[in-house]
Amino acid sequence: MCNPQKLLEIIDLHVSIEDKKILKGINLTIHRGEIHALMGPNGSGKSTLANALMGHPAYRVTKGKVIFKGQNILKMSPDERARLGLFLAFQYPTAIPGVTVSNFLRTAVNSVRNEEINVLDFHKRLNEKMKMLAMDKSFTKRYLNDGFSGGEKKQSEVLQLVMLEPEMVILDETDSGLDIDALKIVSSDINKVMNENMGMLIITHYVRILQYIKPQFVHILFNGEIVESGDYSLAEHLEEKGYNFIMNEEQN
Amino acid sequence: MAANEVPKIGLDKYKYDFKNPENYYFRVQKGLSREVVQTISEMKNEPDWMRQIRLRALEIYNKKPIPKWGGNLDDIDFDDIYYYIKPAEKMGKSWDDIPRDIRETFDKLGIPEAEQKYLSGVGAQYESEAVYHSLRENLKKQGVIFLDMDSGLKQYPDLVREYFGTVVPTGDNKFSAMNTAVWSGGSFVYIPEGVHVDIPLQAYFRINARNMGQFERSLIIAEPGSYLHYIEGCTAPIYSEDSLHSGVIEIIVKKGARIRYTTIQNWAPNVYNLVTQRAVVYEDAVMEWVDGNIGSKLTMKYPAVFLKGRGARGEILSMSYAGKGQHQDAGAKAVHLAPDTSSNIISKSISSNGGRASYRGLVKVSKNADRVKSNTRCDALILDDISRSDTYPYMEVDNATARISHEATVSKIGDEQLFYLQSRGLTENEAMALIVRGFVESIVKELPMEYAVELNRLIELQMDGSIG
Numbered sequence: 221m222c223n224p225q226k227l228l229e230i231i232d233l234h235v236s237i238e239d240k241k242i243l244k245g246i247n248l249t250i251h252r253g254e255i256h257a258l259m260g261p262n263g264s265g266k267s268t269l270a271n272a273l274m275g276h277p278a279y280r281v282t283k284g285k286v287i288f289k290g291q292n293i294l295k296m297s298p299d300e301r302a303r304l305g306l307f308l309a310f311q312y313p314t315a316i317p318g319v320t321v322s323n324f325l326r327t328a329v330n331s332v333r334n335e336e337i338n339v340l341d342f343h344k345r346l347n348e349k350m351k352m353l354a355m356d357k358s359f360t361k362r363y364l365n366d367g368f369s370g371g372e373k374k375q376s377e378v379l380q381l382v383m384l385e386p387e388m389v390i391l392d393e394t395d396s397g398l399d400i401d402a403l404k405i406v407s408s409d410i411n412k413v414m415n416e417n418m419g420m421l422i423i424t425h426y427v428r429i430l431q432y433i434k435p436q437f438v439h440i441l442f443n444g445e446i447v448e449s450g451d452y453s454l455a456e457h458l459e460e461k462g463y464n465f466i467m468n469e470e471q472n
Numbered sequence: 473m474a475a476n477e478v479p480k481i482g483l484d485k486y487k488y489d490f491k492n493p494e495n496y497y498f499r500v501q502k503g504l505s506r507e508v509v510q511t512i513s514e515m516k517n518e519p520d521w522m523r524q525i526r527l528r529a530l531e532i533y534n535k536k537p538i539p540k541w542g543g544n545l546d547d548i549d550f551d552d553i554y555y556y557i558k559p560a561e562k563m564g565k566s567w568d569d570i571p572r573d574i575r576e577t578f579d580k581l582g583i584p585e586a587e588q589k590y591l592s593g594v595g596a597q598y599e600s601e602a603v604y605h606s607l608r609e610n611l612k613k614q615g616v617i618f619l620d621m622d623s624g625l626k627q628y629p630d631l632v633r634e635y636f637g638t639v640v641p642t643g644d645n646k647f648s649a650m651n652t653a654v655w656s657g658g659s660f661v662y663i664p665e666g667v668h669v670d671i672p673l674q675a676y677f678r679i680n681a682r683n684m685g686q687f688e689r690s691l692i693i694a695e696p697g698s699y700l701h702y703i704e705g706c707t708a709p710i711y712s713e714d715s716l717h718s719g720v721i722e723i724i725v726k727k728g729a730r731i732r733y734t735t736i737q738n739w740a741p742n743v744y745n746l747v748t749q750r751a752v753v754y755e756d757a758v759m760e761w762v763d764g765n766i767g768s769k770l771t772m773k774y775p776a777v778f779l780k781g782r783g784a785r786g787e788i789l790s791m792s793y794a795g796k797g798q799h800q801d802a803g804a805k806a807v808h809l810a811p812d813t814s815s816n817i818i819s820k821s822i823s824s825n826g827g828r829a830s831y832r833g834l835v836k837v838s839k840n841a842d843r844v845k846s847n848t849r850c851d852a853l854i855l856d857d858i859s860r861s862d863t864y865p866y867m868e869v870d871n872a873t874a875r876i877s878h879e880a881t882v883s884k885i886g887d888e889q890l891f892y893l894q895s896r897g898l899t900e901n902e903a904m905a906l907i908v909r910g911f912v913e914s915i916v917k918e919l920p921m922e923y924a925v926e927l928n929r930l931i932e933l934q935m936d937g938s939i940g
């Protein structure tokens with residue numbers, strides 16, 4: 221049952237917020253080495269899926285299973301999921317005033333590794349990664365997401381991603397709000413991180429980012445359901461016709 | 473854990489709960505009477521004028537009602553307190569000189585080690601008396617005086633007589649009167665003109681006995697252009713009976729001088745901590761109070777600056793943590809009595825596990841004080857549904873040119889913040905601790921390194937409880 225290539229398997233997942241049904245039976249399997257894109261109009265439930273996978277307490281799973289690395293993770297707390305190798309780059313990261321990026325990252329790295337990383341080693345690694353991401357050193361002294369611009373928040377999420385080295389990455393609209401130069405940088409950073417052992421789910425509203433990070437699979441989410449799946453050409457198709465095309469198709 | 477429920481912090485832990493047998497050298501009987509006051513004065517072999525001050529203070533104390541505001545003082549039995557306990561026959565010249573159990577207490581508290589590493593001088597008080605005092609030679613040579621208050625009175629009676637009770641009058645409040653009647657120990661500090669004491673002096677106050685009342689009295693005189701950082705730490709073992717700590721601290725900051733006074737009070741949860749601390753600040757001088765209230769059952773403490781000279785400045789940073797069974801009624805007082813004076817008050821409080829944190833502040837501007845600037849900012853963080861936070865800001869402004877601002881925020885730890893940190897692998901407790909540390913960061917970074925580390929560890933410890 222547990223295919224070693226399978227990394228994340230979402231089976232008939234239903235999610236409600238308060239008493240509102242948002243996701244209505246999502247099925248999606250991601251193998252190691254695969255990049256999937258999940259596209260859909262605003263309000264279709266993309267972030268809901270991301271939050272539910274990560275274990276946000278407000279997103280109630282009413283039915284279904286999520287198997288990650290062979291384990292059903294739905295009973296796990298968010299930190300247990302993170303330690304198992306799941307990572308979500310948030311659409312709207314929360315500010316933690318008074319906590320520096322560097323202090324936070326060290327705490328997080330220690331937590332996911334379950335052992336104390338030597339302070340010098342940590343800073344060496346952090347410096348390397350920041351250089352790779354062409355980020356200014358002073359960034360680490362700032363308070364986490366506190367007063368960050370939209371672009372800085374996204375960069376901060378990517379920095380966390382490269383520091384934590386997860387196996388399954390969910391990017392929730394990491395491209396939104398970035399200008400084209402910033403988008404190119406962030407995309408190339410993400411490409412550097414991706415490898416054949418990892419899985420990636422790119423959530424986006426626009427096709428843009430997919431030109432830089434090429435997914436093998438594209439899924440369209442509409443009204444809490446995946447209404448169409450295909451290869452990269454589906455994204456191109458969407459680019460041409462827009463969401464209206466799909467929505468009309470659905471409604472007819 | 474249910475979706476919207478903020479986790480409860482487990483039983484607060486207190487790591488200074490170790491006690492010695494009560495091997496005092498001398499002790500008065502319980503309760504506060506004329507006889508007790510006389511005995512204390514005799515024991516100390518004081519000049520008559522001081523005895524008269526004490527006796528008058530007792531009369532004032534007896535006349536003043538117990539304050540009805542602040543915290544609940546109904547449960548404390550003032551007749552069940554020892555107002556004076558002398559722990560040893562005389563003060564030690566070295567740590568080896570003092571009774572072994574007392575020495576071991578201060579070892580455990582890390583005082584001799586701190587003295588070596590990062591202090592210019594140390595005073596250690598145990599029950600009612602100083603048991604050890606030191607000051608680096610180079611400072612002595614520059615004319616700096618750092619003694620316990622009793623020795624200060626003996627060696628510099630004129631200086632003490634000139635300033636004693638001028639900053640905090642005996643009748644300022646019930647507890648300043650009580651302190652004046654039975655004071656014992658505390659620090660006497662004198663910094664000559666232009667001398668900078670760059671490495672801090674520290675006084676450490678330890679209560680060991682049951683039903684103890686500790687009434688230290690400190691007087692700090694900073695001559696023009698001088699600088700001092702003074703640190704005060706306090707702990708006690710836990711008893712089921714109440715103890716009382718009621719200090720009075722008087723500070724005179726003369727022209728262009730600057731004093732920073734840092735308190736980290738971590739009294740046991742059975743200690744009532746009722747302290748009056750006040751500084752008069754002259755022309756272009758600066759007074760900074762950094763006040764950390766972590767322990768005690770009830771603290772009522774409002775560090776004050778009386779800005780008397782043109783351009784004088786006062787900074788009051790207050791941080792308090794109110795856990796189970798605790799009420800921190802802390803705050804600040806800035807009294808602007810001269811033109812171009814400024815004050816800045818920052819208060820951060822955390823309440824959890826049923827604790828209550830209150831900010832009580834007064835900003836006062838007198839008629840002749842033109843162009844005063846005063847900012848107050850109070851942030852409260854409440855960790856669960858059973859804890860409480862209040863703000864009582866008072867303003868009396870008699871000059872239209874004053875620019876006064878007051879900002880207050882109350883927040884709960886947000887589910888979104890917790891989830892965000894948990895999604896990065898931090899457990900719920902770790903996430904809480906990190907958020908709380910971030911909340912107090914602006915104050916913690918003002919603390920000496922060792923205290924900052926200690927405080928952060930303390931927060932982690934507090935958060936490390938069981939989560940339901």
Ligand SMILES: Nc1ncnc2c1ncn2[C@@H]1O[C@H](COP(=O)(O)OP(=O)(O)O)[C@@H](O)[C@H]1O
Pocket residue numbers: 237242260261262263264265266267268269278
């Ligand atoms: N925390 C929340 N509380 C209430 N409703 C929410 C919450 N988050 C999302 N929703 C609702 O769920 C639906 C899906 O939202 P979301 O998953 O954010 O969509 P997307 O990310 O695709 O734009 C929307 O109708 C939205 O209003």
Ligand SMILES: [Mg+2]
Pocket residue numbers: 266267268311392393
């Ligand atoms: Mg979204």
